Amino acid sequence: MIKIKINPSCAWGKDKEIERYIKAIYDRQEKYGTDISDEYVEIAEDVNTNGFTKVNNFIDPKRLEAVKLEFETIKEREELQYNDFYTEQVSHPLLTCDSVFDIAFDDKVIEVAKNYFNCMPAITNVQLRKSKATDILEHNIPGNGQTTLFHCDKDSPRFIKFFFYLDNVGVDNGPFTYTKGSQIQKFDGWDSKYRWAHREISSIYGEDRIVKCTGNVGDLIIGNTSGFHKGSKIEKGERTLLSVYYGVHPTEWRQTFGGKMKKEHYESLPAHKKALADFLVRSET
Helix, strand or coil, X not given: CCCCCCCHHHCCCHHHHHHHHHHHHHHHHHHHCCCCCCCCHHHHHHHHHHCEEEECXXXXXXXXXXXXXXXXXXXXXXXXXXXXXXXXXXXXXXXXXXXXXXXXXXXXXXXXXXXXXXCXXXXXXXXXXXXXXXXXXXXXXXXXXXXXXXXXXXXXCCCEEEEEECCCECCCECCEEEECCCCCCCCCCCCCCCCECHHHHHHHHCHHHEXXXXXXXXXXXXXXXXXXEEECCECCXXXXXXXXXXXXXXXXXXXXXXHEEEHHHHHHCCHHHHHHHCCCEEECC
């Protein structure tokens, strides 16, 4: 198992939140055991050290094509939380969709997450969104488009998000962008505001530590988004992205559409996977 790295000065909520996190790890180890394959330990180590990583050809692209078709179906039903000039984001309970459920509970995905947390984690949220090219400067994009500015998420002192591109994404298509090591290394005043311009983060950390994670359908990008990250502004085309969040204690997302699943899906899970649904709301439909 990898050694967990948390810098107390970087954590939202500081000592109490870190104590809560560590207790959750021990509780889940005691409840679900520590039977963890070491096949993906290097991936977890990379995220632990740098805050992010990319794994080529991790998921069969056909499985992601099925998710993209699901997005178009949901869009036709007008089940969108956001629908503006820059972003379309699904409001439908995504884990009720077979194609999304299949990926969120995938065996390989789970093993990577287990290596990162040193225990069986749980799904805390799922999002599916499409973003489109715009000529507006990134700091002027309103609403949900503000994710094009650097920010740190505050779900937990330590958590991860699995990102699956549903389109091939180059440097002009809005790749996930991460400031290497910023989940551990922060600066005075880092939490004085939520959004930071590229030039500000570059001047503090250096441009060489800002990495644009381009990739193809089937690649996996993992990020501990308590570090400085953004979705770079899309200059050309569009980017459709499936995001699955994993953690060890409930978050604010559990009461949203991203935290719901079908009761029949839950009941169909093998016993060792039911732990992944600990924080999800189970519904009849």
